Amino acid sequence: MQQYFISKEDLEKNRITGDDVFHIRSVMRGRVGDKFIVTDESLMYLVSIVSIEKDVVNFKKEEAMSLDTELPFFVDIYQGYPKGDKLDDICKHSTELGVNKVYAVNMKRSIVKIDPKKLEAKTLRYDTIMKEASEQSHRTRKAHFGGIIDLKKIDFSNYDSLILAYEESAKQGEYSNFRTEVLKMKEGSRMAILIGPEGGIDETEVKYLTKLGFIPSGLGKRILRTETASLYALAAISYESELK
Amino acid sequence: MQQYFISKEDLEKNRITGDDVFHIRSVMRGRVGDKFIVTDESLMYLVSIVSIEKDVVNFKKEEAMSLDTELPFFVDIYQGYPKGDKLDDICKHSTELGVNKVYAVNMKRSIVKIDPKKLEAKTLRYDTIMKEASEQSHRTRKAHFGGIIDLKKIDFSNYDSLILAYEESAKQGEYSNFRTEVLKMKEGSRMAILIGPEGGIDETEVKYLTKLGFIPSGLGKRILRTETASLYALAAISYESELK
Structure with missing residues (x-):
């Protein structure tokens, strides 16, 4: 079922405004009575359409819904900037x-260098992918896209756990380490997971990160592609914390 | 580092033959002394190139390598045939x-119908993706691609555990269930995981599968796309069985 994030005010007034009106009318071909889900990130309702006007869709609340679809702690992915459209898939999945949050990190072995002129447009694009997902x-x-940043400019001091996905760890x-760290997490804790680009993580970067407290961790016994590592880590965290 | 699967005979004779010779010469631009990994699926070695001829690459064995890169039990994915090139990514990741093994399953809500004339070519294509991955x-x-088959023609009787990834389970x-089943698995056990196509699993199919012993299971608290469910399940199995 389709879901929309709306403002607190719109939720109180039982209406949808902005770009989502176009989406309901033209993409979903919405009609009176059709049902969907709305949330202001605090409350969530199943609603049905009462009327569709030019710039507003009015609904009535059918039923309050469970809010419990979030991991019990905050996991941010710092992804070494990958080639092609892999970052689209990483953001989505x-x-x-x-x-x-997902951050794209400029690292020594990142092959793609971002044109500073395109930084803003790219950031908006990834954030939109994450909103829709x-x-x-x-x-x-x-979920949000945090931006495209240089490794040395990131402040990691607010995290409770720092994981470095490191294929050399797996080989050795x-x-x-990863499981030990996951088991330490409590509700509301914060974990950062850093994943190198296709070419891997340069030795000087590994030294820099371990000095900051990052724990080199193997994610299973096989060599994962850069776009698979974040999904492995998040699925494992969900398995450990949500499937009891 | 590049790895090649070779025959037992070639491994004994310290040589590579067949298509991989072209790959070493033209794609990898291999030279005498370059190192790579070979395995006959029983033994694995780090080797270095001794000479490159027209139809054969001769190597010497530098070092025996660990064989321990496999999950402790066998997991087969039965994937409701998805749209576009999603099956490529599912096979790869x-x-x-x-x-x-990965099987593609024709199900009621599969949008794509395979032209029987293209069946063999498609099967070969997915198997090649899995060999390279x-x-x-x-x-x-x-890993192998098992084929494109109709749901009702599959014999599931040889499995120790049957998991139905079912989003209605998660919603309810x-x-x-999934974790309970994973924890029951022993070395060499066999698990089948069935995942519906984009449109989900038809109710008659759910009835058919639960009668066969499939256990409807939620994979975390969010709604996963069809192409993400297999990765979730496999990552969770690796986490549970390989990260101690």
């Missing part, structure tokens, strides 16, 4: 799997 | 994550 996966909180038989 | 992720066993708060 990590949102489905419960990520809080939040709606599609029926999340109560919008390190298979316990 | 589930191979990285340790799948044994097996090499890239340094697996010791090749079913969050324990």
Whole structure:
């Protein structure tokens, strides 16, 4: 079922305004009586359409819905900037799997260098992908794209746990750090997971990150592609914290 | 590092033959001394090139390598045939994550109907994707594409556990079945995981499958796209069985 994030005011006034009106009318071909889900990221309702006007869709609330679709702690992915359109998929799928924020990180072995003129447009594009994926996966909180940033400019001091997805760890038989860290997390804790680009993480970066407190961690016994590592970590966190 | 699956005979004779010779010469631009990994799915070695001829590459064995890159039990994915090129990604990423076989299943709500004339070519194509992903992720066993089949023609009697990824389960708060089943698995056990296409699983199919012993299971609290469900399940299995 389609879901829309709306403002607190619109939720109180039983209406949808803005771009979503076009979406309901032209993409969903909405009619009076059709049902969908709305949330202001605090309350969530199943609603049905009462009337469709030019710039507003009016609805009535049918039923309050469970808000419990979020991971119990905040997980941010710091993704070494990958090639092609892989970041689209990472943003989309990590949102489905419960990520809080995704950041794209310029690292030594990132092949793609972002044209500074395109920074704003790209950031908006990834954030839109994550908003739509939040709606599609029926999340109560919008996941966000945090921006494209240089590794050395990131402040990691607010996290409770720092994970470095590191294939050398896996090769050397390190298979316990990630799980140990996940098991330490409490409700509301914050975890950052850093994943290198296709070419991997440069040794100087590994030194820099371990000095900051990052824990090199193997994610299973096989070599994962850069676009699979974030999904592995988030699925494992969901499994550990949500499937009892 | 590049990896090739070779025959037992070629491994004994320290040589590579067939299509991989072209790959080494033209794609990898291999030279004497270059190192790569070979396996006959039983033994695995780091080797270096001794000479490159027209139809054969000769190598010497540098070092025996660990064979321990496989999940402790066999997991087969039965994927309701999805739209577009999603099955490419499912085959690729589930191979990285340790799948044994992937089957594409014709189900009531599959939008794509396969032209029987293209069946063989498609099957070969998906199997090649999985062979290459097996090499890239340094697996010791090749993962295989099992074929494109109708749901009612599948024999599920050889499995120890049958999981039905079912979003209605998640909506109704079913969050324990999958984990319970994973924890029951022993070394060498076999698990089948069935995932519906984009439109979901028809009610008559759910009845048919539960009669066969399939356990409807929620995979976390959010609604996953069809192409994300297999990755969730495999990552969770790796986390549970490989990260101690």
